[in-house]
Amino acid sequence: MAYQIPRGTQDVYGDQSYKWQQLERIFREFCYLYNYDEIRTPIFEHTNVFKRENDSSDMVNKEMYTFQLENSSTSLTLRPEGTAGVIRSFVENKMYANPDLPVKLYYMGPMHRHERPQKGRLRIFNQFGVECLGNKSPYTDVECITLAFSILKALGLNDIKVTINTLGDDESRASYxxxxxxxxxxxxxxxxxxxxxxxxxxxxxxxxxxxxxxxEFMKNAPSMKDYLNEGSKEYFETVLSLLDELNIPYEIDDNLVRGLDYYTHTVFEIVSINKEMGAQSTVLAGGRYDGLISYFGGPDGMSGIGWALGIERILLALEAEGIALETKPALDAYVMCLDSEARSKALQIVTELRAYGYRSDMDMLQRSFKAQFKAVDRAKAKVAILIGNTEVENNQVTIKDLKKKEQTTVDMEDMIETLDHILMEEHDH
Structure with a gap:
């Protein structure tokens, strides 16, 4: 039997894993700048964390992976999105008692939805997300949008736009x-x-x-803006004014309601306008939620706002704009063993190199000299360190600068200093 990956999932390895790490690093750096702390919640929760009464979203009604263990009446669901689990944790751990509200949290990890797999839409997909909890203010909304926009611009994305709308407060939404x-x-x-x-x-x-x-009848549907009360109208106008002051470009989309039922007031998406993205153009989305914290047992009236971006979608957007991310870095040094008797010494050398912070490797297969040099080329090593019986007897190593095609034999005690000099010269150029 051939074992294969399930439909709608993926393996991330090789150069691709380095691209993911770069995205994760940039995301963490910006969250650090904006004073967000990381939170890690379970990959599955009790089903009622996600399935709320009268929820009309496709996610809840069609796409959740829900299961019960044998001899158990407990219904569990693999998380289809990040917000609900974060709010559950916020309330359960009484983070709302923090005197320095809002509590600002970020998360990253896999989400699960049973939908038709296609480009940019998988059954296990990965998200970065933020939640700013315990404060209801247009300033918080704008800070949250600014964080999102800044991350995407830092990645080099230019073919993007912010679309924004308001769903108003409870009274406005009831009228609408x-x-x-x-x-x-x-x-x-x-x-x-x-x-x-x-x-x-x-x-x-x-x-x-x-x-x-x-x-045709959809085009003439009533618009939310005609049903906003004065408070909701003023709130949204302040959000737009602050975005203008920060030079964050946006478009108002009266039909933007977002795919989940818990949103109130400000909702937004950042979409790629690059034609290569096709139907899967939304790379980031979020909004404010006024009733979700109290739904989970938190204080009445306590609000939050958040967003999430899809890693797979971001990678597609970067590819569409021709933006290259990091790939696997070159090795600093590759230790080549010329004689089998020198293998233990080669292992000592590569261990010492790593202790000094050099990204290093060695041949473990006792391959021929020619085969080892091919491995050096594939690893794109900057330096090859040769060790054989002669070098062991003389307590020396031969160091080959692979860029300059020069080599020198030095005493073992001078190996690190020589390597420092070669790599520093290369870095300067």
């Missing part, structure tokens, strides 16, 4: 929901099966439908 139900009522027979369900649960989600969005 009523208007949408009234508007879509004559068109119920024309809606897809999902939107018929959304009509009852959350008609705002009809605006996010990928099937019905081109139908």
């Amino acid at each position: 929901r009523a208007a949408l139900k009234e508007y879509f009522k004559p068109h119920l027979d024309d809606l897809c099966s999902d939107c018929k369900r959304r009509y009852e649960q959350n008609p705002l989600r009809i605006l996010d439908c990928k099937i019905d969005h081109d139908k």
Whole structure:
């Protein structure tokens, strides 16, 4: 039997793993600058963490990996998104009692959704995300968007734009929901099966439908901005004004509602406008949620805002713009063993090199001199260190500068100093 990776999953290895590490490093660096702390939550949670009553999202209704262990009535779900688990932890661990609110957290890791695999959409996909909890302010919203935009610009992405909308407060959304139900009522027979369900649960989600969005009646649907009360209108205007002051470019999208039901007030996406991205153009998305913390048992009225970006989508966006990330770095030194009797000495040498911080390797297969040199080339080593019986007897090593094609034999005690000199010269050039 041939063992194969499950559909919709991937192995990340070789040069690709170094690209991921670069993304992770940049993400961590910016979160550090913005005073965010890392949080790591379980890869599965109790199902009710994700499945809330009357949730109309496709994620909850179609895409979750839910299971029960034998002889157990406990329902568990592999996390399909990061926010709910972070909020659960925030409440369970009483982080809301922190005198220095907001609590600013970031996470990274795999998420799981059973959907049709395609370019940029996998069943196990990886996200970076942030959550800023315990503060409701347009300033917090804008700081959160600025962090997202800054990370993507630091990666070199230029073909991106911020799209933004407001869903208003509870009162505004209730008025808007009523208007949408009234508007879509004559068109119920024309809606897809999902939107018929959304009509009852959350008609705002009809605006996010990928099937019905081109139908004529969708173009004349009521707009959220016409149902905002004064407080919601003022909140959103402040967000836009602050974005203008920080020179963050954006477009208002009246149909942007996001794919999850818990969002309120500010919602936003950052999309790639590069034509190579096709349908999977959203690289980052998020918004504010006013009721989620209290839903999990936290203080009433405590709010949060967050976003998540998909690593796989970011990699596609970088590729579309021709932006190269780091690949596997060259070795500083490769230790070549010329005689089998010198292998133990070669092992001592490579161990010493690593102790001094040099990225090093050696031949472990007792290959021929020619085969070892091919390995040196494949490793793109900067220096080869040759050790054989003669060198062992004389307590020496031969060091070959592979860039200059020069070699010298030095006493063992001078090896590190000589290597320092060669690599420093190479670095200067």
